[in-house]
Amino acid sequence: MTSLASRLKGRSELGVAALLGAVGALVLFDAARLVVPYSQSDPVGPKALPMIVGGLLLICAVLLAVNVLRGGRGEAEAGEDVDLTHPADWKTVLPLAGAFIANILLIDWAGWVISGTVLFWGSVWALGSRHYVRDGLISLALALLTFYGFYLGLGIALPAGLLEGIL
């Protein structure tokens, strides 16, 4: 057990294998559910590709798990602003995702101008800016600009929500 625990330590990539396995199983399960009446005009049917894809995913899941347990590791992506020397900073990512979710919840009810402001302001805050007022003004300006830009320039009416009638 301890050896298993020590082998699992630092092997978060097994989660990827688990995900691949889950998706593969899901695809296969969904494909098995399809009823395929034999038809002359479509000998392959809708089942064939899902079966192949599901199989591919399951094989990849198993091989990846083996690979990871043997010490293989995926290469994290580098970039201009990416500093891989420190571990993932969840204190930034989670509030960022929070701002994103707030926008999803707000957009249809409160409208884009409000939800977009919340999204940008929240994201900037999550990413470490602490100029509350300046950021708020920039957020509001961006949301308003895009609202009118899309409406007047592209003919796309983003939801006005609570501010219906004012905008």
Place this chain on the structure above:
Amino acid sequence: MDVLSSLMDGFATALTPMNLLYALIGVILGTAVGVLPGIGPAMTVALLLPVATVLEPTSAFIMFAGIYYGGMFGGSTTSILLNTPGESSSVITAIEGNLMAKAGKAAQALATAAIGSFVAGAIGTSLLVVFAPIVVQFAVSLGAPSYFAIMVLSLLAVTAVLGSSKLRGFASLGLGLAIGLVGLDFVSGQARLTFGLPLLSDGLDVVVIAVAIFAVGEALWVAAHLRRTPLQIIPVGRPWMGKQDWKRSWKPWLRGTALGFPFGALPAGGAEIPTFLSYVTEKRLSKHPEEFGKGAIEGVAGPEAANNAAAAGTLTPMLALGLPTNATAAVMLAAFTQFGIQPGPLLFQNEGPLVWALIASLFIGNFLLLLVNLPLAPVWAKLLRLPRPYLYAGILFFATLGAYSVNLQAFDLMLLLVLGALGFMMRRYGLPVLPLILGVILGPRLEKQLRQALQLSAGDVSGLWNEPIAVVVYIIVALVLLWPLAARLWRARRPRTGGLVVAGGPAVDGPAVDGPAAGPAAAPFAEAPAVEGRHVEGGPVDGSGAEAPADRGPDAGRRRADATHANHGQEKS
């Protein structure tokens, strides 16, 4: 079809004031966004897709042409002025480019990159004009079996050749194909993977997927590892070149172009291999080899031209066959389908004016780039100082806006978040993004060709290889897949050079901080076997890359170990 007159018609369309304006907007937008760290040309096109869909198709594609070349150019500016390259295609440019900039020759580095890009772009686009119709002529005679084979080749080549781990490439491909399955089956009308949600029955919107994977995934990933110390940006004036610089640049430009175009046109070619080959070639041919490693202008001129020529080459299979070979082309192809345009060999016939206008605007965009970018370089350099919170918050903001505006559904935003999380995970664990995107886009078309092929043969499996081209393509597929195995057997017979014991870990420990020296050295080696493989297939390369790994002992060894490791998984799947 008279190519020249079609092209002239294309110019006539593209040169109207309105379309010229769109080209200019595309070039400026493409460069500006391309310069911004963290945003590559693929993401630029993805972010602008929703907006462009309201434009008339011709104008939209004229703008995309500008964005395409602009984004490529922007990337090279970033890699010269910053120490850390963004896209894999500008990794090589960054080596000598950044050293030149540090040595106070930033202006010359930018100038040779800009003019080299222009030369390569012009030649590359001309080659596109020559070759695309030939490929089309050949392609219209192909039936479903051949198409199926070519698509299989294109998917496998991208998955198995690019990237450091084939296993992870196939995992990514599987995920992409699975995403592509969602929706109603187009023949039987049965719902697949919709979980009873009516919103899923039309399938997932490609725009949403592209924006999620490229923009949201990237923003979240960078947020998790945001560099807190400011990057060192080298100030620059207006780019210029002295007589000596011209003399040293023009040959590398031409050689880079010659290397870049064919590789870009091949499935799984991409820009990484030719830029690397160009670098190696220039280093060998240079009269100033001692300057390499201290900022040699040839080391910027050649790879940069190769990069742009590859970008033009990529458009050949994309326009002629409907096959994307890099991420940007994949997203552009998604744009075609957004407009209800069927990509494939009939594109030139059905949408002739649009395609030729697109090609003409590639020439125009290329020229505008030169005009705009030489004087604007200092402005672009300032863009690099944009505070990061604003940059990444902005990416999320516009990603949301773009994805939402397609259908005006909050549901799409949930998909955006879920797929964005997937993109984050893929970046964290080294799953390449390109196979996924290609899987999403090519998966449904692959299935269509498969079913058509077997329909014609009334279910007989031999219907998959009853065309000679299909057989040839399957042989190439086998070569692509078996080459690493053969190479391994060959190596196993000879005394090992060491390094094979170190299983697994592709340069996880190779710190990205100490810059281009480690990065590029690592990246191309994974490709080296592929380079030789191409040669066997009658590729245009003279195998000059094959000797390259020899002079870098330990790194190459470790790379090989990894490749071996990954192959292990690949033979079985």
